[in-house]
Amino acid sequence: MADTRHDPLSFVRPAGPVIGIKPLAPSDALATPLDDAPSAAPLSSNPVSAMALSANMVEMSLPGRPADRNGPNTTAARCYDARVTQSGPILGSTRLTEEQVLLREAVRVLADERVAPRAAEIDRDGAFPEDLRRLLAEQDVFAIPFAERHGGLGADLLTLVLAIEQLSRACATTGLILAVQALGATPIQMAGTPEQQDRWLPGLASGEKLIAFGLTEPDAGSDPSGIRTRAVRDGDDYVIDGGKRFISHASVADYVVVFAVTNPGAEKPSRRLSAILVETDRPGFAVTRVEHKMGLRGSPTAELAFDGLRVPVANRLGEEGQGFAIAMKTFERSRPGIAAQAVGIAQGAVEAAAAYANQRRQFGHPIAELQMVQALLADMDAATEAARQLLYTACAEIEAGGGEAARWAAIAKLVAGDTAMRVTTDAVQVFGGYGYTEDFPVERMMRDAKITQLYEGTQQIQRLIVARSLAARAPAL
Amino acid sequence: MRILVMTKPVPDPAANAERLGPDFRLDRGASPTVVNGNDEYGLEAALQLVEALGGEVAILTMAPAGGVETMRKALAMGALRGVLVADDALAGADIPTTIRVLAAAAQTQEWDLLLGGLDTSDGAGGAVTAGVAARLGLPLLSAAAHIAPDEAGRKVRVRRLSAKGYDLLEAPMPAVVSCTQALGTPRYPSLKGIMAARSRQITTLSLADLGEGLLPAGGQWPSRVVGVQPPPSRATGRAVTGDAASQAREIADYLTAQRII
Structure with a gap:
């Protein structure tokens, strides 16, 4: 099984104050080239089955976590210095820290007083709640999963989860706003260069910009080996053609992380894709449909078409084939x-x-x-x-x-x-x-x-x- | 512009859990506490003034040591530091003592405006802010609906709520202002504000830090609560039904019988 200490895709954790727990084994390096072992799970070595395994309708989804935080040891951290996995439960492993309790309470108050009264209306109107997006921005809720150096709170995954839970308790559509922002930002935090992170993460942490995650296609849901969107190198650009489906927030986002085939001839199907950040105001980017859904009706789920969409190679996250x-x-x-x-x-x-x-x-x-x-x-x-x-x-x-x-x-x-x-x-x-x-x-x-x-x-x-x-x-x- | 805001921890009215102890004093363990509403309106006004004019907002609280928790809520809104007067000898302090102590504590700080609520939602004496002004010998601008210091920082104008609208008051600074809901809705603390508040300084003062003569002679409060009665329950209302003409007649008959008309 992969040891994350050597996993090139682990989060980088620069020094800084910590909210929440301290990781067991901070990794100190990021995007070195992927080695051959797909890191995700102790799955099959067959890349196709590994792919079918973990892929899926990803894009409508959610959160992730920040590239950094972590730092000096804290009291709260120490109770996690052991794995729960197969060695028996660790007492106190899910006790919340004082900071987590405070932040959860603050989000709960917002959810009760400002979000809950809007929930039925959002569901009825089926419109993205811009007012609540602004509320989350003003109150620093978007900042939770981002590093302090990017204007975030440097909170851990559990703290993010507490906030999503409280918002969703009042309105699932609103909970998803935070979840999708974290989801879309995770590839940047995970695989972006420091320059890319400085360029994109502050706007996402402040909530001024929204981001979406574009993996699923009409014929590639649970099985992303079916992805057909192509990104062809042309000088310093990629030219992207194809489309995506079921992409949460793509019609209101400023950026979409698009997963496209850059290496069609790769020996392993898991090495065909690259992750490319696309600004949604680029020519060739079009929203062709917004779904009418059974639920989450205020959360726009979009179909996208890319037609000769030019994006600088500098927008690629990680190496070619790491997508x-x-x-x-x-x-x-x-x-x-x-x-x-x-x-x-x-x-x-x-x-x-x-x-x-x-x-x-x-x-x-x-x-x-x-x-x-x-x-x-x-x-x-x-x-x-x-x-x-x-x-x-x-x-x-x-x-x-x-x-x-x-x-x-x-x-x-x-x-x-x-x-x-x-x-x-x-x-x-x-x-x-x-x-x-x-x-x-x-x-x-x-x-x-x-x-x-x-x-x-x-x-x-x-x-x-x-x-x-x-x-x-x-x-x- | 330096503004000191008096913020009292009170039982959260939303929790509806206020309870008195056997001595008729507030059972502080019974209910979660929040910053008193009128104090919070003053704090919001102070924060807006400082955001517009520069300067700093500090808060002053007299409470048991546990009052720090509630003060953090005020600091999370944007106040930069806090002063807490906590002393076992102040348990059950009456209004005159509270006034003397807060006035003495306020004098340890530098400020242009001292703000406090017009009254508090637990004690409701409605005398402390005015009393502090009197004790300090400073102008009191009461029942404020709007606070406007001049650019030079020498004078302050306040709209005072009145039965007919408002009165416009002006006084030189430093001055004391008592605050009302009309000042506007307090902000929610931002998450960054909450985190920042954890490291902001709260200075704790005891009576010994404030000098002599603050407690009443003989160590007894001149006044104390000797009994508590719930208000009598209201009589059942009377519903007037029927068409509009008969309703009007019935109401007119009733008011006539009561010699109201």
Whole structure:
């Protein structure tokens, strides 16, 4: 299994104050050329199956984390100086730091007072909530996953996840704004040169600029080996032709990280792609369609067409042929963001259902006193808490740099997504017929929950990753 | 422009968990605390003035040592430093003592304007800010809806809420201003503000740092709470139904019977 200390795609962690945990093994170098072992997981050595494994409908998705932070040892950090993975749980591994609690509380207040009152309207209008994007910018919420030297807060993955969870508890569309920003920025943080980072990250940290992540194509979802978008070198430029589909925020973003084939003749399919940052105001870039979706209706999901789109070679992130590895490593940090969105949606549904059950009277009593309703509510609460604690542990494991980041990310997203779907469905049940109407928020939450089982890798892809990881660890008898 | 804002930690009205102890004093462990509303309006106004004119905003609090937590919320909004007067001997302090202590503490700082709430949501005495002005012998501009220092920093003008609109007051600085909701909505602390507040300085002063004569002679508060009664519950209202003409008649009959009309 890959040792992240030598993983060229690990985050660089310059010195600086830390919010949250300290990684186990800070890497001190970045974009050296990829070695032959696809880093993402202890998967098959067959690149095609590895690809099918971890790729997926990525683009509609999410977050990642900052290129740096980390630095002096902190008290909070020390409780993570051991792996939870197979050596037994570490007590306190998901205790939040004081900073994390403060930031979570601040985001919770914003979510309750400013986001929640807009949620139904955003869903009804289906328009991207510019007002809430400005709110997230003004209050430094976008800054969470960015390094201080880029104007960020230098927070860790768990802190980002706490913020996405709180926003999604009120409005899943708004939670996704932060998640997609972090997702799109991750390839820059991971594989960008210092010059590229200085050029693009400050605008993303301030929220002045938005970024999207463009991997999926009409015929390349779970299997990115089907990507057809080509980037052909022409002097100091690439000329990009092709298109993308299901790209969250692409119609409102200033940048899209486009994954395109630059090395069609590469021996390994996993070495065909490169990641190229495209400014969306370049000639040849067009939004050809915005999807009408079941949920997340305020979050624009766009189809893109590239027609002779010229982009400087200086916009390429990492080396030619590293695109696939960059995408897979990005998912290790972005899937927890989707899991956080799912946990947030579930929590919102639990709270709405419990409040309704206390107030709704049948048979002369609040229905919260009926055992069958109590059982529903208890199972919803327990499942949500279980998904949350799994997610927090996954964040700690991923941040600590153990070798199983892909597995942790997949498990967290798998469990959280399925939990959100079940919990929101049961929340509608608690509301009865009222829950099926737009007068109450749970039908919206149920529609929003569904996407968490689909994007950032379908649940089937997550299971594939987990199963492959398990098979690789199991001794042959 | 240097502005000192008096900020009192009070039970969060939104939590609805305020409770009194057996001595009728506030049970400080019962409820989360926030900066008193009228103080927070003053803080917002102070921050806006400093953003426009330059200078700094500091905060002054008299509270038990745990008041630091609430002061961090004010620092997160943008105040640069805090002064906390905390002393066990001040537990249960009455209004005159609070005035003497805050006035003495304010004199340890340099400022052009001293702001405080018109009243507080827990004690509601409504006398402290005015009392501090009197104790310091400075002008009081009360019930402010707008605060405008002149460019030269010599005078300040305040719109004072009145029954007919507002009065325009002017005084030389330094001066004391009591603040109201009409000053405008306080900002949310930004996440960077919250992080920065953690390292901002809060100086703690005890009574010994403030000199003699602040406590009442004999060590007893001249006034104390001897009993607490909830307000009587309101009588059930009376609904007037029917068509408009009969409703009007019924209301007119009722008001006539009550000798109101």
